[in-house]
Amino acid sequence: MSLVFPHTFVPWFRAVAPYIHAYRGKTFVVAIAGEAIAAGKLNHFVQDLAILHAMGIKLVLVHGFRPQVNEQLAAKGHVSKFVNGLRVTDAVALDAAQEAAGQLRFEIEAAFSQGLPNTPMANATVRVVSGNFLTARPVGIVEGTDYMSSGLVRRVDHGAIRRALDTGALVLLSPFGFSPTGEAFNLTMEDVATATAIALQADKLVFMCEIAGIRETPDNPESGIDTELALADAKRLLAALPAPSQPADPAFYLRQCVKACEGGVERSHILPFATDGALLLEVFTHDGVGTMVVDEKLESLREATSDDVAGIVQLIEPFERDGTLVRRERTEIERDIANYTLIEHDGIIFGCAALYPYPEARTAEMAALTVSPLSQGQGDGERLLKRVEQRAKQMGLDTIFVLTTRTMHWFIKRGFAQVDPDWLPEARKRKYNWDRRSQVLVKKLV
Numbered sequence: 246m247s248l249v250f251p252h253t254f255v256p257w258f259r260a261v262a263p264y265i266h267a268y269r270g271k272t273f274v275v276a277i278a279g280e281a282i283a284a285g286k287l288n289h290f291v292q293d294l295a296i297l298h299a300m301g302i303k304l305v306l307v308h309g310f311r312p313q314v315n316e317q318l319a320a321k322g323h324v325s326k327f328v329n330g331l332r333v334t335d336a337v338a339l340d341a342a343q344e345a346a347g348q349l350r351f352e353i354e355a356a357f358s359q360g361l362p363n364t365p366m367a368n369a370t371v372r373v374v375s376g377n378f379l380t381a382r383p384v385g386i387v388e389g390t391d392y393m394s395s396g397l398v399r400r401v402d403h404g405a406i407r408r409a410l411d412t413g414a415l416v417l418l419s420p421f422g423f424s425p426t427g428e429a430f431n432l433t434m435e436d437v438a439t440a441t442a443i444a445l446q447a448d449k450l451v452f453m454c455e456i457a458g459i460r461e462t463p464d465n466p467e468s469g470i471d472t473e474l475a476l477a478d479a480k481r482l483l484a485a486l487p488a489p490s491q492p493a494d495p496a497f498y499l500r501q502c503v504k505a506c507e508g509g510v511e512r513s514h515i516l517p518f519a520t521d522g523a524l525l526l527e528v529f530t531h532d533g534v535g536t537m538v539v540d541e542k543l544e545s546l547r548e549a550t551s552d553d554v555a556g557i558v559q560l561i562e563p564f565e566r567d568g569t570l571v572r573r574e575r576t577e578i579e580r581d582i583a584n585y586t587l588i589e590h591d592g593i594i595f596g597c598a599a600l601y602p603y604p605e606a607r608t609a610e611m612a613a614l615t616v617s618p619l620s621q622g623q624g625d626g627e628r629l630l631k632r633v634e635q636r637a638k639q640m641g642l643d644t645i646f647v648l649t650t651r652t653m654h655w656f657i658k659r660g661f662a663q664v665d666p667d668w669l670p671e672a673r674k675r676k677y678n679w680d681r682r683s684q685v686l687v688k689k690l691v
Contacts, residue, residue, distance in 0.1 A: 256563075260619055261529045263559065263593045268528065269301035271448040272410065276438035278454045278492065279309035281518035282349065290453065291356040293524045294415070298371050303410040305441055307418045308353060309434030310345045311492075317341035330490045330497065331384065334394040334431040342431045346419040350375065353417060374414040378402045379437065381422025381430040396422055396430025398437060401444035439501045443508035450505045450513040452498050453524065457517040458536035463495045472532050476506045476540045502538040512591075513538045531590065531619045546632055549585035549597070554578055556594035557585060561615045569651055570613060571681070585613075586632050588625050596625040600633050600645070606670035607643045608687075614647070630659060638690050645690065648683035661686035 277290060298304055314332070315325045318341045326333040334342065357371045380400040384392035399422070409416050418441060420432040435452070442450035459479075462468040463486060474482070480503055489497035502513035516523040516535035527533035549557065557578055564570040578585075581599060588596035596616040602609040611633050616625045637645050646669070647656055653663070666677055666685050677683075 256618070259563070260617070263556070264529045265300050267592050268297075268448075270303070272303040272305070272445055273297065273449045273451060274305045274307065274438055274442040274445065274447045275451045275524070276307040276434050276453065277309065278434065278452075278518065279311045279313050279345075279349070280455055280492075281453055282308065282352070283312045284518065286518050287352065287356055288359075289521060290518070290524070291353070291359075293522060295357070295371050296525065297528065298415060305406065305410070305416045305418060305445070305447070306353070307420070307434055307438040307441065308349050309420065310342065310349055311434075313345035313349060314338065314342050317345050327490075328390045328392075329387075329488070330492075330494075331392065331433070332395055332431065333390065333392050336394070339394045339429065339431055342421070343429070346421055350417065350419060357415070372412075372414045373417050374409045374412075375417040375419070376405070377423060378406055378416070378418060379422035379432070379440075381424060381432060383424075383430060394429065394431055396424075396432050398422060398432060398440035399424075401441050403441075403444040406441070406445060435498065435501045439505050439508075442505050442510045442513075446509050448511065449528075450502070450510050451524065451527070452501070452513075452515050453518045454498055454515060455492050455518070456495070456498065456515065457519075458515050458534075459495055459499055470534075471536055474536060474538045476503065476538060479503050479506070479538045499536075499538070502536075506538055506540045511540050531595070531617075545590075546586070546588050546628055549582050549587050551579065551582055553585070553587060553594060554582060556589075557582075557587075557597050557613075560594050560597060560617060561613055564615055570615065571678075573613065586629055586636065588616075588620075588629060590620070595620045596629050598629040598633050600636050602637070602640055602642065603670040603672060604640070604642070605672075607641070608670060609637045609640065609642050609645050610673060611645050611647050626655070627659070634688075634690060643690060644687050646685060646687045648677075648685055650681065650683050653684045653686065656686045656688075659688070661688045 281290065294304060294306065318325050318338060321337060321341065323337045332338065354373050357373050378401060379398055381396035382399040384395045384397055406416050418437055420434045420437050422430050422432050438450060458470040459474065460468045461471045479499060483496055483499055483503055486496040498515045502515065505513045514527055514535055514537050516527055520534055523534050527535055554575065558575055561570055565572045584599045584601055586598050587594050598614040599612045600609050601612060614626065614629060634645060649656065664685050664687050668685060668687065669677060
């Protein structure tokens with residue numbers, strides 16, 4: 246028996262379509278903590294990456310291996326040593342890291358090679374490319390601690406990575422680098438992912454990690470997750486947090502996100518690997534599930550341009566079909582595009598409204614007020630109304646009016662009053678559809 250319900254599936258699939266269009270051809274650097282792989286999350290994670298790959302997103306995958314190296318060292322009777330959250334890599338630890346990296350690369354490549362029927366990997370073809378893309382240098386001696394073979398990324402061969410991505414391959418990076426003399430260095434997943442994202446000027450850097458995100462009150466484990474942090478706010482928060490000593494510390498991943506954004510990566514994400522499908526939820530839903538650090542607030546309220554016509558059509562079409570809005574032809578929207586105000590988030594239009602002035606009557610009609618179902622209830626309608634009112638005031642008008650058949654109470658709560666259709670300006674009255682019997686509501690601009 247089919248488990249697909251058209252009345253829920255079709256609207257959902259249409260709702261995520263703007264993200265699919267927006268991200269095609271974009272580059273994501275995705276880092277998965279070794280703890281996620283140890284927790285058995287690899288297969289589902291790979292399936293989600295394969296879906297992104299099939300949608301035309303270029304992917305670089307960086308894996309961590311902290312618990313795997315610790316396990317190798319324990320098997321050798323060797324104690325792991327960390328100072329300030331960074332492993333001290335002696336000769337035994339370097340051997341353990343190489344063994345762990347080799348095993349994990351084998352497991353990841355095997356996961357991408359699956360193609361079992363009735364799974365998300367059926368018919369998937371994801372070619373994995375890895376190599377010596379990283380040049381490293383030693384951490385050296387810091388505050389009296391010799392980190393030995395622990396290293397930092399010196400250079401990323403972004404040209405070679407980009408060429409591999411352009412062939413349709415997924416690039417897999419292990420946290421290992423080599424000096425120009427061929428010396429091997431153990432790197433951190435976080436350093437590799439951040440340096441690679443900056444070198445590629447990636448569209449997103451994503452950490453799949455142990456924490457749920459950055460909490461609104463970091464020292465309160467019960468507080469909610471801050472889903473979006475502007476770079477300036479993230480920097481202030483980072484300055485107030487204690488230096489991290491382990492991945493569970495809030496500053497551990499936040500500092501990498503800040504570094505990436507300062508380096509030109511517009512969006513960096515901290516996602517919990519414990520949430521099944523966290524990557525898909527973050528990419529294809531409005532608020533996501535973790536914390537996103539951005540170099541500026543992604544939501545913008547602005548006037549429309551000709552480039553926005555297709556997005557407006559896609560936004561209002563479902564409301565035209567169900568009769569909430571009067572149908573508008575694309576050519577009409579193109580002609581009147583300067584009348585439209587938009588709310589967009591992450592490059593996707595989530596709301597719009599048009600203002601049609603009638604200067605002779607010192608009034609204007611607000612039409613096509615629409616908010617995406619993905620963001621309804623979050624105040625976007627009020628923000629659009631406020632901006633339209635401001636535009637009308639700048640024109641020297643005294644009132645604005647709307648015609649509606651279903652949302653009268655929403656407007657009344659915001660200061661509109663019902664009037665008879667005969668109130669309408671003569672030019673608008675001639676176009677009034679008496680069969681539709683729309684309510685006319687007017688608001689005085691003060």
